[in-house]
Amino acid sequence: MQTPTIDDIVDADKRIRPYAVETPLLEYGTLNEKLGGRILCKVEALQRTGSFKFRGAYNRVSRVDRQAYPGGVVACSSGNHAQGVAEAARLCEIDAAIVMPSDAPQIKIARTSASGADIIFYDRDTEDREAIARDLCEKLNADFIAPFNDPYVIAGQGTVGLELARQAEALGAKLDAVLAPASGGGLIAGVALAVKDRVPEAEIYSVEPKGFDDYARSLAVGKRMRNEPGAKSICDALLMPEPGELTFALNKDRLAGGLAVSDADVRQAVAYAWRDLKLVLEPGGAVALAAILSGALDVEDRTVVIVLSGGNVDPHLFAEIISDNKELATPRHE
Structure with missing residues (x-):
């Protein structure tokens, strides 16, 4: 990398x-x-x-190869990265699907949804959010936007x-x-x-x-x-x-x-x-x-x-x- x-x-x-x-x-x-x-x-x-998450999200999402990833982007987040990716995707006019824990603060869920992203909930204690995101990327032909790495x-x-x-x-x-x-x-x-x-x-x-x-x-x-x-x-x-x-x-x-x-x-x-x-x-x-x-x-x-x-x-x-x-x-x- x-x-x-x-x-x-x-x-x-x-x-x-x-x-x-x-x-x-x-x-x-x-x-x-x-x-x-x-x-x-x-x-x-x-x-x-x-x-701050909007900064990294926009810098990454704005570089997505739309021909290679016609399904847009997928991210997993408890809320702030979710909102950043969702808003960056809205500005770049591409689709976004976000894997969020079911216990994420409601304000973060609502604002992620308000930017037009689809939200997929998971249980942070029993489920692997990255595995869910990988499956979504394959299903949607989408690019994964990592939260930090x-x-x-x-x-x-x-x-x-x-x-x-x-x-x-x-x-x-x-x-x-x-x-x-x-x-x-x-x-x-x-x-x-x-x-x-x-x-x-x-x-x-x-x-x-x-x-x-x-x-x-x-x-x-x-x-x-x-x-x-x-x-x-x-x-x-x-x-x-x-x-x-x-x-x-x-x-x-x-x-x-x-x-x-x-x-x-x-x-x-x-x-x-x-x-x-x-x-x-x-x-x-x-x-x-x-x-x-x-x-x-x-x-x-x-x-x-x-x-x-x-x-x-x-x-x-x-x-x-x-x-x-x-x-x-x-x-x-x-």
């Missing part, structure tokens, strides 16, 4: 620019004061379809890193570290590739939910490790069992390490983002914020970018999180 390069990310940046949002890099004085560092928030929750998908996600490096430079910020979520590793691989090219001295950290910290463990031992079966997390976007082969090859020499956060940390981060930053984040999209708020990485006297990767949160879960957060009952004094 072709290994993406910085040139591929630059090419992807040009390709997706007419359709993707250049998301803001925001700085909050209250967050800086709270943590004692300079924190810059790359808000991919404001991206088209509500997450694809050079064009990685290059598309890498445009997040290209943008944040450019935006940080414009702000006069010298980056010490960048934190981004990891599941299969497509986002963190693309970000690491781009940022290390632009700011070689910056440290790059993956962030995962506890119980799904395969990237952290894999980086520690230098080979891919699997998660133990049966683990649960509210971070539905970050539940892959092991790093991708291609993504880990890119990440193992570029990442400074991996961080893990609890569901309780994530809940507090989602509530903090809503209350103090005025941002709506899904649990998986808030793990980088959770890492710095919980102290998983010390950011005092450092300039750090956190990638807030998505905002497609189930409304009932969101209401529960912000209602249960005890800090909301405490009056704030400016």
